[in-house]
Amino acid sequence: MSCADEYTPQLRARGYRMTPQRLAILHTLHHSGGHLSPTEVYEKALTQLPSLTETTVYRTLEFLAENGLAHPAHMGSGHLVYEIAHHxxxxxxxxxxxxxxxxxxxxxxxxxxxxxxxxxxxxxxxxxxxxxxxxxxxxxxx
Amino acid sequence: MSCADEYTPQLRARGYRMTPQRLAILHTLHHSGGHLSPTEVYEKALTQLPSLTETTVYRTLEFLAENGLAHPAHMGSGHLVYEIAHHxxxxxxxxxxxxxxxxxxxxxxxxxxxxxxxxxxxxxxxxxxxxxxxxxxxxxxx
DNA sequence: TCAGTTATTGTAAAAAGTTGCAATAAGGAA
DNA sequence: TTCCTTATTGCAACTTTTTACAATAACTGA
CATH class of the missing domain: 3.30.1490.190 (Ferric-uptake regulator, C-terminal dimerisarion domain)
Incomplete structure (x- = not known):
């Protein structure tokens, strides 16, 4: 099952849209075991979608967290990392x-x-x- | 009991030094009930010690937290606030x-x-x- | 009290994260 | 398919936080 198939319905159900940017970020989180910092997400997703912006990464990660598709974790010193919401x-x-x-x-x-x-x-x-x-x-x- | 009298021995005991900067920041945390962001601490402490730097505030808050004189609290979106370590x-x-x-x-x-x-x-x-x-x-x- | 050691600070520059707004494009309806 | 609405993005400027390194000053011991 592709990321698109898995996550698009979840967003649609809440009245949001699936975009190449969100897909690239979800794909990045999905295919990298642990937690990633926003910058790490940006760098990895960039290889998939070279037009991606850091601003979008920050906004998308927060958006995914609010909608339960990703989990944020406080890693001390006020820094956030994210990971896909498996459990x-x-x-x-x-x-x-x-x-x-x-x-x-x-x-x-x-x-x-x-x-x-x-x-x-x-x-x-x-x-x-x-x-x-x-x-x-x-x-x-x- | 002044902030100096109260906190200086705690720092000395651990091999650290009391400085005007630390005192101003401790005083600020001590005399403002709730939790403050680094910027708020900076602005308040500045009235007491005009030469204070934001860099020093960040470093000092982290230092105080590591040594149990202040408590950091994660306030969502990766932002940290601090308060004096009363309880x-x-x-x-x-x-x-x-x-x-x-x-x-x-x-x-x-x-x-x-x-x-x-x-x-x-x-x-x-x-x-x-x-x-x-x-x-x-x-x-x- | 004075000198030496080194913890601590300030400076400046970079990195990380945020915000406002105009342009774009996803998805629903015709 | 095509149009329309508006969620979403990119840009650019800005704020917040971090880092390296030289200068400073707090404490120790003489």
Whole structure:
């Protein structure tokens, strides 16, 4: 199943349009395992669609995130990375060596329920990155 | 107790120095209830120390966060805000109207323990912002 | 108090991200 | 197919954030 076939209906259903730019960006996210920074997305997608603009990349990534086709993740220092929305998960990153772990969303489920109960809010999204020290770096630490 | 008296020993203990720039920034964070963006910190601190530079503000905020004197919080779209480290808490923000709620850190304690057990990491910091719909906006939503 | 060490700052330039607006083109209707 | 509406893009200017490196000044020890 092509990216076009997979994602076009999802956009149409919400009243949005599929464009070569969005397709190139979706294709890039789809075919590169992990998370990419906006610049990385731009550079990769450029080989596919040389007319692509960085502005469009930023806007499209935010657009895809708002519509659930991509997940944004905070990677510290206020930087965002994106990845295709295969499944809900979060990240746990080592402050020292940068090693990363996936945190399954099910771990957060109970926290979500508590937050919703306590606040009255309905939680929508929260691709979060937790920070800490990985086992290896803990040994070399004070 | 002045900011200088309060924070200088904490920096010294870690081998760092107190400077007029750090003091001005700490003072600014200390005396303005909520969280501030780097630009807001710069503008406010400037009245106190006209020679202050934006570069220094960025560097100092990150420095203070790393050393536990300030808390960074992800406010969506990759933007960071900072506040003085009075107590551990997180934010819950409405996607529609922007209303914000404080989430006490105790709610996250059990999640932290689970994450540490499952990963072997030692969690250090995670001033997080969760996103959702507040009760009011839920009514006006589909 | 003074000199030495080096953490910290400022400068300037680059990189990253945002915004307004006119031009373009995707998709629905005729 | 062709026209029309308007979502979407590109451009250009702007704001925000980062980086390299030389100059400065905070603390330590004599």
């Amino acid at each position: 809900e998960h979060h990240h746990l990153k080592c402050r020292v060596c940068g090693a990363e772990l996936e945190v399954n969303h099910t771990l957060l489920k109970s926290l979500y329920r508590q937050l919703e109960l306590a606040s009255g809010y309905r939680l929508t999204d929260s691709h979060l990155t937790f920070f800490g020290l990985c086992p290896t770096c803990q040994k070399g630490e004070n | 551990e808490h997180h934010h819950l923000k409405c996607r529609v109207c922007g209303a914000e709620l404080e989430v006490n850190h105790t709610l996250l304690k059990s999640l932290y323990r689970q994450l540490e057990l499952a990963s072997g990491y030692r969690l250090t910091d995670s001033h997080l912002t969760f996103f959702g719909l507040c009760p009011t906006c839920q009514k006006g939503e589909n």
